[in-house]
Amino acid sequence: MSDCGKLIVVSGPSGAGKSTVISRVMEADKSVVFSVSATTRKPREGEREGVDYYFTSFECFREMIENDELLEHAEYVDNYYGTPKAPVIKNLEKGLSVLFDIEVQGAMQIKKMCPDAILVFVIPSEFSQIEKRLHARGTDSEEKIRQRIKTARFEYSMALNYDYIVINDDPDTAANEIKSIITAEKCKSAERKKYLTEVCSL
Ligand code: ADP
Ligand code: 5GP
Numbered sequence: 001m002s003d004c005g006k007l008i009v010v011s012g013p014s015g016a017g018k019s020t021v022i023s024r025v026m027e028a029d030k031s032v033v034f035s036v037s038a039t040t041r042k043p044r045e046g047e048r049e050g051v052d053y054y055f056t057s058f059e060c061f062r063e064m065i066e067n068d069e070l071l072e073h074a075e076y077v078d079n080y081y082g083t084p085k086a087p088v089i090k091n092l093e094k095g096l097s098v099l100f101d102i103e104v105q106g107a108m109q110i111k112k113m114c115p116d117a118i119l120v121f122v123i124p125s126e127f128s129q130i131e132k133r134l135h136a137r138g139t140d141s142e143e144k145i146r147q148r149i150k151t152a153r154f155e156y157s158m159a160l161n162y163d164y165i166v167i168n169d170d171p172d173t174a175a176n177e178i179k180s181i182i183t184a185e186k187c188k189s190a191e192r193k194k195y196l197t198e199v200c201s202l
């Protein structure tokens with residue numbers, strides 16, 4: 001008897017280390033599939049089409065919205081980001097869990113649609129780390145870093161809407177915490193009721 005798939009939504013300010021931590025969770029847990037988002041942002045060096053994102057034009061993105069192909073979408077620092085609906089449905093039907101790396105507006109849309117979604121907010125223990133990490137990553141201009149940090153302040157104000165807050169000072173520790181959250185959620189008694197019905201009527 002297999003367990004049902006879960007929706008795991010990971011958000012947090014840019015530079016918190018979400019991508020780094022998520023890739024470690026994905027390596028370790030093959031029952032979880034990463035939801036590849038569509039974005040109008042230009043690819044960074046090393047980013048792969050269909051693996052990190054579906055990179056698209058503003059026009060194509062608008063068409064996806066009009067054709068109702070996105071589960072949620074939001075504007076973030078002058079670009080659009082959205083979750084293609086079809087792969088999420090397909091993976092849930094297979095009993096797999098789906099993990100999303102999305103910003104807070106999208107996370108709230110998912111929580112509204114699917115109240116059972118598990119929301120995880122990732123931050124470093126000190127806010128100042130965000131700027132340091134964005135500079136170390138070296139993918140954004142000074143102006144974009146400034147905009148991302150400004151947005152981060154709004155994102156922090158939404159953190160208490162999340163079910164869990166994971167501190168990423170060490171990516172392995174943070175990945176282990178997310179893996180533990182997924183495991184604990186799967187073990188909730190409401191999820192395991194089907195194992196009891198053979199013995200008693202519930
Ligand atoms: P996000 O996806 O949240 O924007 P990234 O995963 O791209 O963040 O990480 C931003 C930068 O910080 C990258 O250069 C990454 O290697 C680095 N990083 C990630 N986690 C940590 C950590 N715990 N300590 C120091 N640097 C980190
Ligand atoms: P980045 O440009 O750093 O890859 O991502 C910027 C922000 O967009 C991050 O907070 C990331 O979580 C978010 N993001 C990525 N994909 C999606 C998506 O499909 N929907 C929403 N709402 N946000 C997304």
